Amino acid sequence: MAKPTDRELVDQARSGDAQAFGVLVRRYQKRIFRLAFHLVRSGAEAEDVTQETFVRAYQALDRFDGRSEPFTWLYRIAVNLSLNMIRARKPSKNSTPADDPRIEALLLETRPSHGVDPAASTQRRELAAALCDGIDALSDTLRTTLILVCIDGVPHEDASRILGCPEGTVAWRVHEARRKLRAYLAERGFGGDAE
Known part of the structure; x- marks a missing residue:
């Protein structure tokens, strides 16, 4: 049996299949964490960004219009959350x-x-x-x-x-x-x- 595509998983998740969204999370969790870690430079904050990325994506499934690939959509959410976190914190790391x-x-x-x-x-x-x-x-x-x-x-x-x-x-x-x-x-x- 072939693995479902990301778009198929999003469609299944929209239909109420929480396991389909779980597969999407497992597919991209490490990449989203790595991206967030490089941006926020903190493991704990990167974990927060990763978790919040998937929470927001799940809440916005109905608004995903399919013009881009799901991973692009997830990355965009993660980048925005990371940049918001950077802007919200006090500048404290100099080296x-x-x-x-x-x-x-x-x-x-x-x-x-x-x-x-x-x-x-x-x-x-x-x-x-x-x-x-x-x-x-x-x-x-x-x-x-x-x-x-x-x-x-x-x-x-x-x-x-x-x-x-x-x-x-x-x-x-x-x-x-x-x-x-x-x-x-x-x-x-x-x-x-x-x-």
């Missing part, structure tokens, strides 16, 4: 803590290491922390777009629907965010290898 899980994710290697070079490992950790600080220093708009496209792998077409702007604007924002990140890293002594 990335050493135990930020984003740093560990950046340091994961896909190839086995032949002997660990402590100096290189320290330099990679410093670069990862500077990269996280640089991402955090971007405007909400640039950071959100960069995270959607470059970290979460959302295509420009979908990102434009999620963010409510033209694809060309998404491309410009990604370009501008990367340019600012390169400048930020260069100011901190990380040269051309910081791509």
Whole structure:
């Protein structure tokens, strides 16, 4: 038996099938959490955003018009909730803590290491922390777009629907965010290898 599509699950959930909505939640819960975590930079707040995203989506099932894919709709809700949370909190974080899980994710290697070079490992950790600080220093708009496209792998077409702007604007924002990140890293002594 083939897995139901997201649209079929939304239609079933609209008809009162709570299990269908549960399948949709399980399909996207980790991605929504990851997106929220990168935006709000707090595990507890990302959990709140994730939960609230699905609560709001469930409450608004009747208003889902089908012009976009359900995952795009869910992402849009999560982005809006994340940005609202960021705006509501007092500015308190000026630098990335050493135990930020984003740093560990950046340091994961896909190839086995032949002997660990402590100096290189320290330099990679410093670069990862500077990269996280640089991402955090971007405007909400640039950071959100960069995270959607470059970290979460959302295509420009979908990102434009999620963010409510033209694809060309998404491309410009990604370009501008990367340019600012390169400048930020260069100011901190990380040269051309910081791509």
